[in-house]
Amino acid sequence: MANKKYIFLNEVTDQIKSKEAKKYVADELGYHLQEAKNSWMEKGLPVAEAEVKAIDQMGSPIKLGKQMNKLHKPKVDWFMIILLVTTLGLGFLPMISLEYMDTRHFSVNKTIIVLLGGTVAIGIMLIDYRKWKTRGWLFYSLGVLLLIVIMCFSNTTINGAPLLRIPSIITIESSKSLPLFFLAWASFFTNEKLKIWQFAILFFVPFLLFFSVHSIPITFIMYTVMVFVMLWWSKFSRKTILFITGSTVGLFMIVAFTYWPFLMTYHKRSLLAFLNPEKDPNGAGYLFLRVNELMSKAGWFGNPVKKEFIPGAHTDFVFVSLTYIYGWLFAIALVIILSLIMVRFIFVSNKIHDSFAKLLLIGAVALYSVQLASNVGMALGVFPHTSISLPFISYGLMPVLLNSFLIGIVLSVYRRKDLLLTRYS
Template sequence: MKNNSQSYLKEVQNQIRSKEAKEFVSAELDYHITEVQNEWIKKGLNEVEAEEKAVGQMGSPITLGQKLNKLYRPKVDWLTVILLVITLGLSFLPMLSLGNNFRDDSMNMKYYSTHKVIFILLGGIVAFGMMMIDYRKLEKRGWLFYTIGMLILFILTFFPTHFINGLPLVMIGPLTIESLMAIPFLFLAWATFFRDKRLRIWQLGVLFFLPYYFIFTLPSISTAYIYMAMVCIMFCWSQFSRKAIFSVLGVIISSFLIIGIIFWQSSAPYQKVRFLAFLNPEQYADTDGYMILHLKEIFSNAGWFGNSTATEFISEFHADLVFANLTSYFGWIFAIVLVFILSLFIARIVVIARKLHHPYGKLLLIGAVALYSVQLVTNIAMTLGFLPMISMSLPFMSYGLMPTLFNAFLIGVVLSVYRRKDLVASGFTNPVRVK
């Protein structure tokens, strides 16, 4: 383009505050001016005259820039932000019931409260940080994210420094690396892979099973479960045909049925007992079925308004079993309201995804809602006795740094996509014309 159009674009940019919006508007206007200029050239004008005509049709650069500044400025999804603040505030409620058990040991309660505040502050920082990152720039770094995720799993598999409940960990000072830490990187990687038309289905299969092998051999059943659900759900919304998707899902389901049979035959007796106890807890009431039966008793005694005088303490009441804790203390009415509030995140992400036309951004939202929903549904279902007991946090409510940061990261991705949802058009079809 000549200086005429470049000067016009620069004047428009001067009216726009957001750097991201400046780049977007400049590219779109340049594209449109070039199209109009070519039309005038076809009508017999020379290049200079055609450019002047095209620029003249755009109207005043100052007025146009001001209107585009309002139209394309980055937006904040305040509804999601408010939901996040409310949920993080509710996550302090388990401390009320735990306080009954820490009455004689104030240091434990002080430790719990202090760390909870730190976790929430860090979670807020992660969510805000991800919102400020332009998610569109992440699409080209899929292989980098995949490599980081694989590196985390490789280190945990071959160079663990600690074991907690049989799960390998790497502790570097205050930082604890666990298998769940690899999922955000793999999540970003798969959003890229499913947009890459050069990758064939068999190549995607290899990319899927490599991290799955490490996760499954760690072993971390909950992480393997989350990872598989995430990839399968994102695959259903990928560029492949419905026939290919159903065929692959059929192969995956068949493969895992076969793996499940093999695993059952080779599993240790205590592992078999744990599953059998889920099917028939009464028969294993003195061992693995005890907790299942005890949770049923807790829920049946909770009532609509709970029992704030209960002093019973279960080690996982602040973590994986926090839903049972809150239901017992505050009652079923509160439990229903809590599930409704947590489910609003899902509804909100789905609404945003339906209105979004950017394929990569939509895949990110689908992956985020899959990861969040799997945690929410699984935790409540296993606490109520509908699924076997595994290590699965209730989003934002369970105590722990990694679960808090993980879900804050997912919400941050959603906020990032929403913030730039108006900056993904492919060209002006009806440009603003200001006289």
């Protein structure tokens, strides 16, 4: 009679297309069949007859399977897909506006970057994110290892930050470790046994390694904001979270005052120029004054015909160049479109009850919003200039891949939001 149960379950799952849904439905129906069987046994029926009664209660396996297939069909967040395609498409605009698309190098590279970005997002969507929950130590170890490799084997620098350049293939710098730490911390924060001292060690080891490789300041900021935003959604008590946050802020202030004399000249001059650019108009303050001048000349409708030199027009200051060329109306529309991605992250997170999924989404919001706010903020003169890209718009492979990865995470969570397998909870 035991075979009758498995035959029934197989007939049901044969109607279901999704492999993940097959397993979920089989587990759920198996549980309910056992409950019904126990109920009939309590009424005095023998084991075999109780099982037959429980199966008969379920009705037609074909009909039930079709209902389950419709109910548990993997979801696709088409709104997020549309935002992804739109932003990847907008990434061509700086190339066109600055006439870089006429150069084969830029046109081919940008096309490859966009295709890779889309592939990463869809590829991550198809991966079951729940399998990562128990692999936090693996991701953390890989992130630490990557920083150590950069520290030991770097062969070039940009603005004083060491890089590991593999000729004609890829450039590896410290920010590449952020996705690994992102996945690691989402895993760590779901562990109710995580202690304060463990958090401190896990947090400061990468932080000190970032310092050791002289990472650009925005890398520290992105890492810190990501961890502490996720901390507020962790299983720590509110009292513990407040204690950790307050202690860390105090420690950072002490370190900032202590480290200032040893700060690299490039970063120090940049910070001082931000506070008073007029003091060094032909040196460190030039870039700040130039950006302010270009933004003030933009007007509502821009200067599509007038050509002026714009530093970093297709990379760090792409928002400045697009605002100058197309005007403030376009700039506002662009910020709204890019902000919709962040809003969608938050919207999906509010629909999710799985703690690991929610931490992934909250971490994604933190990483994405820091990039968006920093790039737009430095164009508006609110933040110091940092080597931070405007998500999807700035030219460059890794910024596109990072944000495509974050969108892929959201798509993966959304796809499985109705499949809460107990083995992953």
